[in-house]
Each structure stands twice: as structure tokens, then as C-alpha cells.
Amino acid sequence: MDYNDLPEKRIKPLREDDNPQIFRTLRNIDLNLLTIFEAVYVHKGIVNAAKILNLTPSAISQSIQKLRAIFPDPLFIRKGQGVTPTAYASHLHEYISQGMESILGALDLTGSYDKQRTITIATSSSVGALVMPTIYKAVRDEFPQLLLRNIPVTDAINKLSQFQADLVIDSYVITARALAHHVLYTDKLVLVCRKGHPALAQPLNADTLRQYEHTLLMVDGQSHSDLRKRIFELFPDRQVSFSSYNLFTIAALLADSDLIGLMPARIHALFASCWPLCTLDYPPLNEELIDFSLHYNKLSLRDPVLQNVIKVIRQAF
Structure with a gap:
């Protein structure tokens, strides 16, 4: 009997409504049996497989019997001192071996750099555009198999503590004991307006600035409380008529109003290539600096891949 087409019917793209049945089916299969199947297939014998897996030949034989009860095929036929796989077993091997390689690739137990893997980096939209x-470029030059995913930075402590992000880059220091950080670069704050602004x-002084309305960048939590306090002391009477969580929105509005x-100087330089923006030289602001730091969970350093990604990013800045 020809079994060549049977796995085609068993292995197909999964739909969401198939998942309960898939789980119930897998629940009834001891996945360790598939490991034994692969060992017997690759090493062409029960005795050889038993040595590789550190099991007894009897245990291997019992496992093959269980597999024969699951699949409609004998799977292996005795030949001389070993066994030879049936056509059905050869076809089954193609899927099982691919599945095992995918699982090992995802687990990346050896920290191999030839395995495709996604590194998730959380940033704000403006910081992401900048860094x-x-x-x-730095990561792809060193580790071309790694994929990068950029997500919004919200509740950074939880994202790192619960490993929902590998890295966070932001303009404040997270003080949680389980987390570590490195300053990537330090920037200065600048006053920004449109070109041709009156x-x-x-003469730029406090009285001049009070004549105009201002924008305000909204940030989550108390992470920038010290910075907010210093800015309030520098501009105690400023009138804020527009606030936004997004610096892109603020930049667009600044370019089309008075x-x-x-904003940080490097982000202004980035925006100035998109909108007609320029800076106002206000000396009291010249000493106001802001750090942009790379944050990560200390436990992540046990992962050699992530450890070296952190090293590469620090070197790039």
C-alpha cells in the first residue's frame, strides 16, 4: 500500500478554529516518541538509537510499537542487523526533522548566531527614528541572521521584567534592581520654532518667550519629574496651548504656527530635514542635558546572543 500522500492530509496550514482539535490530538501523542522515531531513522537501527538516547533496546522497541498504533504503517522493517524505513516513514521523517530543527532554532540553546531570531527593542517613535x-546597521553587519522588531515603549519596567521586550531605549534611567542600563549618548535641549518666527x-529673554504660546510633550509616569521641575524653573510663566505624546505631531505643529x-537637539536636527524648523538661542537652557540610555533585564546577560547585541549597540554609539 502506498502511504506517500497521507502526511499531506495530516500536515496543513492551521486555522484558528482548528486549534482546539490540534491540541486534543497532540495531547494524545507522547512527543518523546517522535524523538525516538528520528533516532531510529537516522541511525538505522534500534540498538544504535538506544545507545544515542541512553535507553535500552527494549524501551526503543516498545516506543516503535506505540508509534505503529498511532500511524497506519509499520514504519520500520528489519533488514540484516538493522532496520530500513518504509516509504511512509521516510515521508514522515521530512516533517518531523523540520519541526525539530525549527523548535531547536527557536530555543537557540547554544546561542548560535546562524539561527534566525528576533530581537525586540522598545522606543518612542521619535527616539526610534533617531537610533x-x-x-x-550595526547589528546586521555583525549578526546578519538576526531580525529586529521595534515596538512602542510603554511601561518599560514591566516590559523588561516580564521579557516582553529585549531592550528599551529611552531618555530616563529605570531604577528597578533587576534592570541595568548604559548611557548611549547625551543630548542638550533646545527651543524650537518655525523659520521666519517673529x-x-x-532679543530672546523671559519676557519675549512669555509673548508666545508653547507646546508640551506628555510622558508617562514620574520618570521625568526632575526634568519637568527644572523646565518649570526655566520657564515659570510659559503658556502651554498644545500638548501631545508624540514629538512628530509637535514638530509638524511648530512648523505651521507661532x-x-x-526637544532634544538631535531630534530637532532630524525633524529639520522634514519641516522648516530652527532653534532659538536661549542661554539659560544651554546647560540642560538629557541622557538616552539602553535598558535591559540583568538576566538577559545569560543569553550570549543578546549579550553581544548589547555590546554592538553600545559600540555603535
């Missing part, structure tokens, strides 16, 4: 091109033709806003 991800440099990170992408403030550019006036609003004035604050």
Missing part, C-alpha cells in the same frame, strides 16, 4: 537606523527678530517648543 534605529544606526542600530540596524521671536527670531527679537508656537515654541522644547
Whole structure:
């Protein structure tokens, strides 16, 4: 009997509504039996497989009998001192071996760099636009098999503590004991307005700035409380008429109004290539610096791949 087409019917793309049945089917299969099947297939004998798996030949034989009860085929036929697989077993081997390789690749137990793997990096949209091109080039040059995924940075402590992100890059230091950080670069804050703004033709002082309305970047939590306090001391009477969580939105509005806003200098340089923006030289702001740091869970250093990705990113900056 020809079994060549049978696995084609068993192995097909899974639909969401198939999942309960798939789970019930797998629940009735001891997946260790598939490991034994592969060992017998690759080493062409029960005795050889028993040595590789550190089991008795009797245990291997019992496992093959269980597999024969699951699949409609004898799977292996005795030939001389060993066994030869049936056509059905050869076809089954193709799927099982691929599945095992995929599982081992996902687990990456050896930290192999030739395995495709996704590294998840959380940033804000503006910080991502600034740092991800440099990170992408540095990581891909060293580890071309790694894939990068950029997600929004929200509740950074939980994201790292629960391993929902491998790395977080943001402008504040997370103080949780389980987390570590390295400063990638330090930037200064600048006042930004549109080109042709009337403030550019006036002496820039506190009285001038009070004449215009300002934008405000909203950030989560208390992470920037010290920075907010210092900015309030620098601009105690500023009138905020627009606030947003997104610096891209703020930049677009600054370019099309007489609003004035604050942002890091490198992000302004990036936005200035997209919108007609320029900076206002305000000396009291010159000493205000902000660190952008790479954060990660300390337990991640047990992963040699991630450890070296962190090293490459730090070197890139």
C-alpha cells in the first residue's frame, strides 16, 4: 500500500478554529516518541538509537510499537542487523526533522548566531527614528541572521521584567534592581520654532518667550519629574496651548504656527530635514542635558546572543 500522500492530509496550514482539535490530538501523542522515531531513522537501527538516547533496546522497541498504533504503517522493517524505513516513514521523517530543527532554532540553546531570531527593542517613535537606523546597521553587519522588531515603549519596567521586550531605549534611567542600563549618548535641549518666527527678530529673554504660546510633550509616569521641575524653573510663566505624546505631531505643529517648543537637539536636527524648523538661542537652557540610555533585564546577560547585541549597540554609539 502506498502511504506517500497521507502526511499531506495530516500536515496543513492551521486555522484558528482548528486549534482546539490540534491540541486534543497532540495531547494524545507522547512527543518523546517522535524523538525516538528520528533516532531510529537516522541511525538505522534500534540498538544504535538506544545507545544515542541512553535507553535500552527494549524501551526503543516498545516506543516503535506505540508509534505503529498511532500511524497506519509499520514504519520500520528489519533488514540484516538493522532496520530500513518504509516509504511512509521516510515521508514522515521530512516533517518531523523540520519541526525539530525549527523548535531547536527557536530555543537557540547554544546561542548560535546562524539561527534566525528576533530581537525586540522598545522606543518612542521619535527616539526610534533617531537610533534605529544606526542600530540596524550595526547589528546586521555583525549578526546578519538576526531580525529586529521595534515596538512602542510603554511601561518599560514591566516590559523588561516580564521579557516582553529585549531592550528599551529611552531618555530616563529605570531604577528597578533587576534592570541595568548604559548611557548611549547625551543630548542638550533646545527651543524650537518655525523659520521666519517673529521671536527670531527679537532679543530672546523671559519676557519675549512669555509673548508666545508653547507646546508640551506628555510622558508617562514620574520618570521625568526632575526634568519637568527644572523646565518649570526655566520657564515659570510659559503658556502651554498644545500638548501631545508624540514629538512628530509637535514638530509638524511648530512648523505651521507661532508656537515654541522644547526637544532634544538631535531630534530637532532630524525633524529639520522634514519641516522648516530652527532653534532659538536661549542661554539659560544651554546647560540642560538629557541622557538616552539602553535598558535591559540583568538576566538577559545569560543569553550570549543578546549579550553581544548589547555590546554592538553600545559600540555603535
